[in-house]
Amino acid sequence: MRIVVILLLVAIVASLASALVFLFRDQGRDRTRMVKALAVRVGLSIMLFVLLAAGYYSGLISDRL
Numbered sequence: 001m002r003i004v005v006i007l008l009l010v011a012i013v014a015s016l017a018s019a020l021v022f023l024f025r026d027q028g029r030d031r032t033r034m035v036k037a038l039a040v041r042v043g044l045s046i047m048l049f050v051l052l053a054a055g056y057y058s059g060l061i062s063d064r065l
Contacts, residue, residue, distance in 0.1 A: 008047065009048070
């Protein structure tokens with residue numbers, strides 16, 4: 001579970017970085033690549049939230065320290 005969460009976090013940061021690269025490379029002319037990269041980031045963030053919530057409610061993740 002921990003590895004999946006870390007991989008999703010890395011994928012979210014990579015998608016955000018690629019959107020930044022597309023923003024500077026296209027210089028405001030065509031923003032479709034940037035919008036797609038940000039949409040992927042939002043989808044990955046939702047997937048991470050659902051995964052963490054499902055792990056908590058199923059008992060895979062506990063609230064004990």
